[in-house]
Structure formats: structure tokens, C-alpha cells
Amino acid sequence: MATDPSLRPRAEEVRSRVAELIAEIAGLPVAELTDRLAALGGAEAPRAETPRESDTGLPALPGAVAGQVVLRLAPFPSGALHIGSGRMLFVNQAYRERYDGKLLLVFDDTIGSEEKRVEVEFFDLILGDLELAGVRPDQVLFKSDRIAAHYPWARRVIDRGAAYVCRCAQEELRDKRQRGLACPERSQTPEEAAAEWERMLGGAYAPGEAVLRLKTDLADPDPAFRDRVLFRISDLDHPRVGHRYRVWPLLEFSWAVDDVELGVTHVLRGKDLVVEDRMERYVWDLLGIQGPPFLHWGLLRVREAKVSKSKSYREVKDGVYDGWSDPRTWSLRSLDRRGISMAALREFTLSFGLSLADIEVPAETLYAENRQRIDATTLRRSFVPAPVRVEVDGYPFDLAEVQLANHPDRAELGTRAVPAGPAFYLAQADLAHHAGAEVRLKDLVNVRLPSEVPEAGGTIRAAFTSRPNQRLPRLQWVGASGAVGVDVLHPDGTHAVGLGEAALRRAAPREILQFERFGFVRVEENWTAATEPVRVVFAHP
RNA sequence: GCUCCCGUAGUCUAGUCCGGUCAAGGAUUCGGGGCCUUCGACCCCGUAACGCGGGUUCGAAUCCCGCCGGGAGCACCA
Numbered sequence: 040m041a042t043d044p045s046l047r048p049r050a051e052e053v054r055s056r057v058a059e060l061i062a063e064i065a066g067l068p069v070a071e072l073t074d075r076l077a078a079l080g081g082a083e084a085p086r087a088e089t090p091r092e093s094d095t096g097l098p099a100l101p102g103a104v105a106g107q108v109v110l111r112l113a114p115f116p117s118g119a120l121h122i123g124s125g126r127m128l129f130v131n132q133a134y135r136e137r138y139d140g141k142l143l144l145v146f147d148d149t150i151g152s153e154e155k156r157v158e159v160e161f162f163d164l165i166l167g168d169l170e171l172a173g174v175r176p177d178q179v180l181f182k183s184d185r186i187a188a189h190y191p192w193a194r195r196v197i198d199r200g201a202a203y204v205c206r207c208a209q210e211e212l213r214d215k216r217q218r219g220l221a222c223p224e225r226s227q228t229p230e231e232a233a234a235e236w237e238r239m240l241g242g243a244y245a246p247g248e249a250v251l252r253l254k255t256d257l258a259d260p261d262p263a264f265r266d267r268v269l270f271r272i273s274d275l276d277h278p279r280v281g282h283r284y285r286v287w288p289l290l291e292f293s294w295a296v297d298d299v300e301l302g303v304t305h306v307l308r309g310k311d312l313v314v315e316d317r318m319e320r321y322v323w324d325l326l327g328i329q330g331p332p333f334l335h336w337g338l339l340r341v342r343e344a345k346v347s348k349s350k351s352y353r354e355v356k357d358g359v360y361d362g363w364s365d366p367r368t369w370s371l372r373s374l375d376r377r378g379i380s381m382a383a384l385r386e387f388t389l390s391f392g393l394s395l396a397d398i399e400v401p402a403e404t405l406y407a408e409n410r411q412r413i414d415a416t417t418l419r420r421s422f423v424p425a426p427v428r429v430e431v432d433g434y435p436f437d438l439a440e441v442q443l444a445n446h447p448d449r450a451e452l453g454t455r456a457v458p459a460g461p462a463f464y465l466a467q468a469d470l471a472h473h474a475g476a477e478v479r480l481k482d483l484v485n486v487r488l489p490s491e492v493p494e495a496g497g498t499i500r501a502a503f504t505s506r507p508n509q510r511l512p513r514l515q516w517v518g519a520s521g522a523v524g525v526d527v528l529h530p531d532g533t534h535a536v537g538l539g540e541a542a543l544r545r546a547a548p549r550e551i552l553q554f555e556r557f558g559f560v561r562v563e564e565n566w567t568a569a570t571e572p573v574r575v576v577f578a579h580p
Numbered sequence: 581g582c583u584c585c586c587g588u589a590g591u592c593u594a595g596u597c598c599g600g601u602c603a604a605g606g607a608u609u610c611g612g613g614g615c616c617u618u619c620g621a622c623c624c625c626g627u628a629a630c631g632c633g634g635g636u637u638c639g640a641a642u643c644c645c646g647c648c649g650g651g652a653g654c655a656c657c658a
Contacts, residue, residue, distance in 0.1 A: 040600060040638080040639080046638090047637095047638055047639090048638070049638085053638090113658090114658095115657085115658045117658080147658060148658095149657090149658080150657095151657065151658070152655085152656085152657050152658090153657095154657070155657045155658065205656095209655090209656060212656080213655080213656095246656080247656070249656095250656050252656095259583090260582070260583060261582070261583045261584080261653090261654070262582070262583085262654065263582090263583075263653075263654040263655085264583085264654090267655095268655085268656050270656090271656040272656080273656080287656095289655090289656075289657085289658090290657075290658055310584090310585070310586095310651095310652070310653090311652065311653070311658095312653095312658090313584065313585075313652085313653075314583085314584080314653060314654080315658095317584095335585090337585080337586075337651080337652080338651075338652075342591090390592070390593070390606095390607070391592070391593070392593070392594085394586085394592090394593075395585055395586060395651095396585085396586045396587075396650090396651080397585090397586075397650085397651045397652070398591090398592065398593095399591085399592090400591070400592055400608095401590095401591060401592090401608080401609080403591090403608070403609070404591075404592065404607075404608050404609085407607085407608060407609090408607090408608090410620080410621085411621095414620070414621055414622095415621080417620095419618080419620085446621095447616060447617080447618075447620085447621075448616070448621065448622075479617075481617060481618070482617055482618095483617090508617055509617095513617060513618070513619095515618075515619095553618085553620065554618095555618045555619090555620075556618045556619050556620080557618090557619085557620095558619090558620085559620085580619075580620075
């Protein structure tokens with residue numbers, strides 16, 4: 040009916056006829072269907088298997104030509120990239136790959152403010168984050184190197200009669216803007232404005248005394264858009280360029296300039312920056328420039344991660360957090376520390392597409408993605424939190440040591456020798472839960488537990504019952520011989536201590552392991568083999 | 581308050597531009613079952629959604645209007 044209008048008036052008839060046919064077809068055997076389909080010249084219907092590859096979810100970039108796309112990342116250097124701000128990395132990187140484009144890293148280090156200061160240590164920190172995420176920019180630029188290039192643009196706007204030097208006090212400016220009133224300076228001729236601008240550049244004004252403002256419609260429904268400030272004066276010491284400049288562009292104008300000067304073809308950024316689109320476009324329209332299109336995405340929050348950049352900043356500075364890789368920051372590097380791969384994080388992030396909706400996702404979705412990637416290659420080890428020593432009466436002599444598989448499904452990962460009974464450590468919680476019952480020590484033997492269970496650190500006696508595997512509750516154990524202390528750092532910053540099997544002494548720093556019935560962990564990078572406790576970070580169940 | 585944006589299962593998302601192939605696909609979670617000596621993996625099965633109300637149309641998740649709900653922004657910060 041979509042293609043043949045003559046059928047439309049007979050829609051009911053068509054509908055019932057289609058229903059009949061469907062009923063008929065549904066009753067036919069598959070072989071018959073295949074034959075008939077072939078007779079009609081139809082292709083064999085392949086089972087639609089949606090590829091798991093991510094980028095397919097992203098829309099095409101408007102007007103993008105492979106090999107000619109230029110994108111840019113513009114982080115403000117005020118802290119490590121976290122799970123939310125990492126989105127810009129992966130989205131830009133995905134498009135760059137898709138179009139074989141260029142990616143510029145442009146540090147947005149204009150002078151900032153007293154509250155929002157540029158700090159030099161963050162340049163390297165962010166560079167490190169990019170490296171970790173597998174994003175290698177084609178070029179690294181600093182806004183602070185490009186300030187002088189912005190001045191001619193100011194003149195172009197001024198010469199169009201579209202900007203003026205305003206000397207209102209900040210409060211006054213804000214108040215007038217709110218009420219849609221003009222400042223006296225707004226009527227400056229281009230010549231007067233240019234002269235004032237030169238005075239401003241020449242140092243005639245102190246910080247706060249004068250700004251360059253764009254002329255927009257003072258009746259604009261969005262008060263924030265009315266005569267926005269383009270340049271202001273600041274005496275703050277910049278960590279890279281010191282006091283070389285006093286007149287600094289504000290973000291929107293600086294991008295109106297640089298998106299054009301750097302040849303950026305598509306601007307991909309978070310939707311917190313949508314008003315900036317409007318400003319950039321306004322400037323471009325004014326100068327008759329066709330600027331790049333903008334694409335945005337909404338806020339991404341991970342439910343478990345209460346990411347406050349300023350809080351992280353404070354806690355890291357004050358030493359409350361263990362640096363920027365503290366799991367509580369949910370920074371990229373903290374996820375890496377936990378054993379969550381950047382590939383998983385990328386997949387996770389890109390799965391949200393470019394939706395403008397603000398979303399909150401449970402971390403479990405990320406964990407599932409990561410688990411899929413690491414499960415097959417991760418060695419299994421035994422760990423017991425809050426252990427109680429269990430002496431087993433009647434334990435078989437020949438089972439002082441057993442060979443256990445490193446992975447239940449993958450023999451190629453080998454086995455390891457594990458010291459076993461007659462003395463073990465078991466988790467206090469497990470024992471309490473099964474007090475008085477017969478249980479199976481996983482992969483080993485069956486024992487009967489006493490009905491009284493002490494606190495962690497205590498000792499009890501249990502009785503050997505039999506060897507064959509039975510349908511009994513399975514408990515994780517660590518042989519007392521060779522047991523090694525283990526310290527697990529959890530994502531909330533707390534530590535769990537317990538004992539692990541002897542093989543953990545030979546663990547490699549950064550190795551990812553699965554503590555059976557406990558979860559995936561990663562050995563700390565700075566843990567030295569053979570020191571105790573073995574220090575690991577919890578990834579996820 | 582003003583400006584902009586967004587409403588598809590518990591969660592996230594595809595589909596919306598350009599109405600029919602959508603009795604709505606995928607992921608994750610949850611429930612049931614199977615299997616392996618993990619609470620992990622894998623396999624099978626299942627629950628579950630177009631915010632509400634009108635309109636246009638033979639036909640609406642898709643177009644129009646209204647409402648309701650949610651979010652973000654509103655700096656001489658970025």
C-alpha cells in the first residue's frame with residue numbers, strides 16, 4: 040500500500056487477505072517454505088544476528104568525507120578524566136576511526152578564574168588518560184598559545200559594528216542584561232570601539248574594569264545570550280604563559296575562532312555546551328563564515344558513581360584519596376586499576392549513542408561488558424575473607440596437596456599445585472551459614488562442621504566424612520600451609536582482609552584474577568611479589 | 581522564572597527525520613531450567629515498553645495540537 044495508492048481505499052480487504060495468507064504460511068513446514076521462497080526468487084533469509092560492534096549505533100556525521108574529517112577534544116585541565124567525561128574521548132575516537140579523520144587535542148586552558156584555575160600537573164594527567172584509553176591525538180595544542188591569534192578576530196567583529204568595550208561594573212552589567220537594558224557604551228561607533236579595544240589591549244584597564252561585548256538582541260528570550268562577553272582582563276598567573284596576556288577570550292568566542300582556524304569539521308561535545316553552539320554560530324553568521332556542525336550527547340552518570348569533580352579534586356589534594364587512581368574517583372585510571380578494560384568502557388560508552396537524554400546507568404552493565412572480555416583468560420584463585428581456621432579430623436593423608444585447574448572451562452590455562460589439609464581456612468560467613476551441616480570443600484572432600492562457629496581469627500574442628508563429590512553446599516577454602524595474607528581494596532575505598540592460596544605469592548603486578556565465589560580483582564601495580572599481604576583491587580563480581 | 585533538550589520494558593538503547601516490512605529489535609537486570617565441583621561462565625526458556633489526551637490518515641512509536649513528567653543551562657568559569 041505504501042507503493043500502490045490504488046490499494047489504499049481497499050485497506051480492509053488487503054488486511055484480511057494478508058491475514059489469511061499469513062495463517063496459511065504459518066501452517067507450512069520449513070522445507071516447503073524454503074522451496075516456495077526460492078521459487079519466488081527470494082533470497083535465503085539469514086538469521087539476523089546484530090553485530091556486537093559498537094560504532095554502528097552512532098549516526099553518520101553530516102557531510103563527512105572519509106579522510107577529511109577533523110575533530111577535536113577540548114578538556115579543561117582540572118582533574119583526571121572520569122567515566123562521564125571519558126565519553127568525549129570514545130565518541131570522538133570512534134568517529135575518527137570511522138572516517139579516517141584527524142583528532143586534535145586542544146587544552147582549553149584559557150585563564151579560567153580564581154575558583155577554576157588551570158593547573159599544570161593536569162596536562163600530563165590528561166595526556167596519560169588519553170594514552171590509557173588508546174586515544175592518540177594527531178596534534179596537541181594549547182589554547183594559551185593561541186591567544187594572540189584571537190585578537191584580529193575581535194577586530195573583525197568590532198569593525199562590523201558588532202562589539203563594544205563595556206566598562207560597567209560586573210553587577211551592573213548583569214542587572215542591565217537581566218532587564219534587557221543597554222549600557223551607554225553600546226552606542227560606540229566601530230572606530231570608537233576599536234580605539235577602546237586597543238586601550239584595553241594596551242593595559243589601560245585593570246581586571247574587571249572593561250570587557251569586550253558582542254552586540255546581540257537585548258530582548259533575546261535567553262538573558263544569558265544578551266550581549267555576551269567576548270574578552271575580559273585577567274592578571275592571574277597562567278602556569279604555561281605566565282603574564283604574557285592580560286586580555287583573554289571566553290570559551291565560546293575562542294572556539295568560534297579556533298574551530299575555524301584549526302579546520303575542525305565537526306564539533307562533538309556534551310549538551311552542557313549547547314548555548315555555546317549558538318554563540319559560535321552567531322559570530323560566524325556575522326562574519327559570513329560557514330562553521331562546522333555541532334553534535335551533542337546528554338549527561339552520562341553511573342549510578343554507583345557519585346562523580347563530583349570538585350570533590351575528587353579536594354580529596355585527592357588533601358590526601359584523603361589515594362591519588363587520581365583511587366576507585367572512589369571513578370576516573371579512567373581507577374577503572375584500569377580495578378581491571379576494567381578501556382575496550383569494555385568504550386563499548387559501554389558507545390552503546391549509548393548520541394542520545395540527548397541524560398541517563399543514569401547501573402555499573403553492572405559495564406561490569407557485564409568487562410566480564411565478557413576477561414572471563415575466558417582469567418586464572419582462578421582461592422581467597423577467603425575473614426577466615427576461621429578449621430582442623431579436619433580424619434583427613435586423608437594423600438590429599439595434603441592437590442592439582443587444581445586454573446580455569447574450569449579452559450584446560451589450556453593449566454593447573455597449579457595447591458596445598459590442602461588437614462588444616463584449612465574458611466570464611467567465617469560461610470561457616471556461620473552452614474553451622475552443623477555437612478559441606479563440601481570445593482574440589483576436595485566433604486566434612487561435617489561443628490554447630491558452634493567462632494569469630495574470624497578463631498579455630499574449630501570439623502570431621503572428614505567422604506571424598507566423592509556430592510550435592511552439598513560448596514565452600515571456598517585455603518589450605519593452612521602456605522596461606523598468604525590478602526588485602527582487597529573495594530570501590531568504596533574500604534579494605535577487606537583475608538587469606539589466599541599459596542599460588543598468590545607468585546602473582547604478577549597488574550595481573551587480573553578471579554577469586555572464586557568472590558569476584559574479579561586486579562593485583563596492584565606497585566605490589567612487590569613475595570611481600571605480604573598481596574594487595575589487590577576489587578573489580579566486580 | 582526564563583531558554584533549550586528529552587520521554588520506548590527494572591535499566592540503557594534501536595526504530596521517529598522520510599507513517600505500512602514494528603502483533604517493536606538488541607544489551608543488561610530479574611525469574612525458571614540445563615550444564616560444569618564458583619555466588620563466575622556457557623546453553624535454553626520466560627516476564628516486560630511506545631508518558632497521557634485529542635487530531636490527521638485506510639493505517640501512527642513515527643506527523644500535528646494540548647497536557648504531564650524528567651533533565652540541563654542561565655558567569656568578566658570551562
